[in-house]
Amino acid sequence: MTTNIIDLPAVEYLLPGNRTCAGCGLAVAYRFILKALDGKAVMTIPASCLTVLGGMYPVSSVHVPWVNCTFPSTAATATGIAAGLRALGREELRVIAMAGDGGTLDIGIQALSGAAERNEDVLFICYDNEAYMNTGTQRSSATPKGVRTATTPVHGKQENKKDIIQIMEAHGVGYIATASPSYPGDLYDKVLKARDLKGMRYIHIHVPCPPGWAFPTRDTISLGRLAVETGVLALYEIVDGALSFTAKTKTIAKGGGKLRPLEDYLSAQGRFKGMGEEIVAEFQDGVRERWERFAARDRQSAGA
Amino acid sequence: MPRGDRQLVMGNMACMRGAIYAGMRFYAGYPITPSTEIAEGCARELPKLGGHFIQMEDEIGSIGAVIGAAVAGSKAMTATSGPGYSLMQENIGYAYMIEAPCVIVNVQRGGPSTGLPTKVSQSDTMQARWGTHGDYTAITVAPSTVTDTFTETVRAFNLAERFRTPVTILMDEVVGHMQEMVSFPEPGECEVFNRTKPTCVPSSYMAYGPSKTCVNPMPSYGEGYRWFATGLTHDAHGFSTDKPEEVVVELDKLRNKITNYEDEICKVRAEYMDDAEIAIVSYGSVSRTALQVVKLAREAGVKVGFVQLQTVWPFPLKQLRELLAKTAHVIVAELNMGQIVGEVERVALGDTKVHSLLRYDGDIFTPMQFLEKIEEVRS
Numbered sequence: 001m002t003t004n005i006i007d008l009p010a011v012e013y014l015l016p017g018n019r020t021c022a023g024c025g026l027a028v029a030y031r032f033i034l035k036a037l038d039g040k041a042v043m044t045i046p047a048s049c050l051t052v053l054g055g056m057y058p059v060s061s062v063h064v065p066w067v068n069c070t071f072p073s074t075a076a077t078a079t080g081i082a083a084g085l086r087a088l089g090r091e092e093l094r095v096i097a098m099a100g101d102g103g104t105l106d107i108g109i110q111a112l113s114g115a116a117e118r119n120e121d122v123l124f125i126c127y128d129n130e131a132y133m134n135t136g137t138q139r140s141s142a143t144p145k146g147v148r149t150a151t152t153p154v155h156g157k158q159e160n161k162k163d164i165i166q167i168m169e170a171h172g173v174g175y176i177a178t179a180s181p182s183y184p185g186d187l188y189d190k191v192l193k194a195r196d197l198k199g200m201r202y203i204h205i206h207v208p209c210p211p212g213w214a215f216p217t218r219d220t221i222s223l224g225r226l227a228v229e230t231g232v233l234a235l236y237e238i239v240d241g242a243l244s245f246t247a248k249t250k251t252i253a254k255g256g257g258k259l260r261p262l263e264d265y266l267s268a269q270g271r272f273k274g275m276g277e278e279i280v281a282e283f284q285d286g287v288r289e290r291w292e293r294f295a296a297r298d299r300q301s302a303g304a
Numbered sequence: 305m306p307r308g309d310r311q312l313v314m315g316n317m318a319c320m321r322g323a324i325y326a327g328m329r330f331y332a333g334y335p336i337t338p339s340t341e342i343a344e345g346c347a348r349e350l351p352k353l354g355g356h357f358i359q360m361e362d363e364i365g366s367i368g369a370v371i372g373a374a375v376a377g378s379k380a381m382t383a384t385s386g387p388g389y390s391l392m393q394e395n396i397g398y399a400y401m402i403e404a405p406c407v408i409v410n411v412q413r414g415g416p417s418t419g420l421p422t423k424v425s426q427s428d429t430m431q432a433r434w435g436t437h438g439d440y441t442a443i444t445v446a447p448s449t450v451t452d453t454f455t456e457t458v459r460a461f462n463l464a465e466r467f468r469t470p471v472t473i474l475m476d477e478v479v480g481h482m483q484e485m486v487s488f489p490e491p492g493e494c495e496v497f498n499r500t501k502p503t504c505v506p507s508s509y510m511a512y513g514p515s516k517t518c519v520n521p522m523p524s525y526g527e528g529y530r531w532f533a534t535g536l537t538h539d540a541h542g543f544s545t546d547k548p549e550e551v552v553v554e555l556d557k558l559r560n561k562i563t564n565y566e567d568e569i570c571k572v573r574a575e576y577m578d579d580a581e582i583a584i585v586s587y588g589s590v591s592r593t594a595l596q597v598v599k600l601a602r603e604a605g606v607k608v609g610f611v612q613l614q615t616v617w618p619f620p621l622k623q624l625r626e627l628l629a630k631t632a633h634v635i636v637a638e639l640n641m642g643q644i645v646g647e648v649e650r651v652a653l654g655d656t657k658v659h660s661l662l663r664y665d666g667d668i669f670t671p672m673q674f675l676e677k678i679e680e681v682r683s
Binding site: 051135 | 334344348351359361417418
């Protein structure tokens with residue numbers, strides 16, 4: 001059972017007064033991540049919106065140690081922190097590397113691949129707002145096809161979103177999960193579970209971004225839900241290769257896999273405006289194809 | 305210039321426009337403050353011209369793609385700031401070694417490391433000269449206004465093509481983000497230089513080796529000529545060598561192709577220098593404050609002169625020696641902890657005293673800071 005939101009720990013490690021934009025999905029997700037870590041963590045973070053969140057308020061708005069590393073080095077820095085703590089016998093502290101989609105899928109992928117291959121004792125969390133938001137919305141390899149950004153202004157992005165989950169699976173990572181700030185209990189449970197495992201763990205959080213996606217700041221949570229209800233994001237965890245749906249996705253699958261039309265998700269955001277019908281159809285096909293692939297694996301895991 | 309041609313333009317946009325004017329049709333980059341507008345401008349404009357914009361996965365990728373495009377035959381550029389410029393350094397050294405003409409823009413912010421992403425600095429001046437490992441000679445230009453940014457970008461491409469070398473444009477956050485009224489030249493108004501292509505039969509073509517000007521012609525790929533590009537020290541054909549006599553020839557050539565043409569490369573702007581008792585030497589956005597201060601001082605009857613380094617590297621040794629020969633005092637003003645001042649000290653012979661005016665807190669100089677320094681120097 002997913003933890004109910006009212007049962008989440010009352011203790012706060014993310015203090016009020018940070019400098020994220022109004023309606024930031026990352027701030028919501030980060031709050032629940034820190035609750036699950038219970039303060040026993042060292043974070044390492046590269047250039048990202050998260051540095052804006054963490055590095056303000058008299059000293060810092062976060063109650064855990066931070067290493068704000070260079071952009072390409074997140075997983076390498078985490079490797080060193082983990083080894084250093086191990087050398088000192090401080091193994092009760094968890095090492096969390098947390099980067100945005102650019103810092104994970106683009107500039108950070110070499111270090112991430114190295115750490116995954118070595119099976120470092122690191123929990124790597126990617127918060128995916130699907131573009132470089134801290135510098136003003138430039139495309140990343142996580143930006144969906146068709147989206148207009150500051151560096152894809154003419155025709156929108158021409159390439160598909162990079163499938164980082166498959167890349168992490170290919171590395172044989174023992175625990176992989178997806179999550180959303182709109183499902184805090186599910187997010188909390190996954191971080192809690194990953195926290196207590198050894199070796200490399202990877203959690204991918206889909207994070208709505210009001211200025212970058214162009215939607216009203218009050219709609220962050222409902223948009224995160226829409227992503228799940230339309231199947232754009234499937235909530236699942238992959239434990240030693242076995243994929244199981246969780247939370248709302250599990251409910252949808254139990255109900256026969258009836259997804260809301262993709263249009264509901266697309267029309268709620270300015271970034272998809274002007275996207276050609278062909279790309280919309282391709283997007284919808286992609287959602288359906290992924291859903292069926294995941295659902296088959298979910299059934300297989302349940303049967304096993 | 306008719307008033308209608310004037311438009312309000314940001315420095316970073318003027319850089320993009322200058323590059324396009326010079327014939328740049330390939331841009332590869334990665335978002336980083338305060339240079340991102342150059343990439344965004346190229347993303348908008350290049351497709352309209354049949355050019356190519358690629359957002360790469362990081363700055364190593366950006367400069368790698370630029371070098372690839374350059375040897376393929378394109379005029380190519382990337383823009384970045386401190387951390388990205390550091391990441392590019394290995395490849396910039398490679399570009400020096402294979403003699404790939406390309407332009408790298410560094411819109412400087414405070415450092416070291418992440419530093420002050422949104423604040424002005426000139427602390428990469430020495431990195432532009434010595435950033436990558438090994439012995440080499442670098443060309444670096446530094447614009448101070450939006451108009452300057454346009455013309456210096458065109459000049460940077462001309463120098464890159466003329467000398468078959470990477471050229472750095474050292475901008476800074478103030479020059480990059482300020483907006484000014486400018487009027488851009490019409491096509492044909494400014495000189496645009498294209499790399500010299502070989503005319504010999506392909507079988508006798510050598511990409512390196514003996515050449516009167518030290519700059520060998522460079523074909524585009526697919527034109528029938530073959531050459532070998534390697535970061536290893538190479539002989540006249542481009543193949544690696546470790547024979548001492550060949551190594552020295554190659555390294556001397558890399559240096560001489562620039563040092564032998566310093567008169568052509570080095571550009572210095574001097575005003576009020578004829579009777580100056582005190583000269584202010586500056587570059588980049590600082591030159592704007594400096595010129596204002598010189599005018600204020602002159603109004604007050606103090607003979608202050610203005611020297612702006614439009615070429616920072618190679619350091620305009622000869623020009624400065626002539627300009628400063630009769631000046632009692634030189635004030636070198638920089639937004640760093642003192643980088644170019646050491647070069648000026650090497651220039652100042654005889655009785656010329658060199659003073660340093662520095663600021664590295666992320667803000668620009670005020671005229672008052674200069675005037676106080678002038679008072680200090682005079683007393």
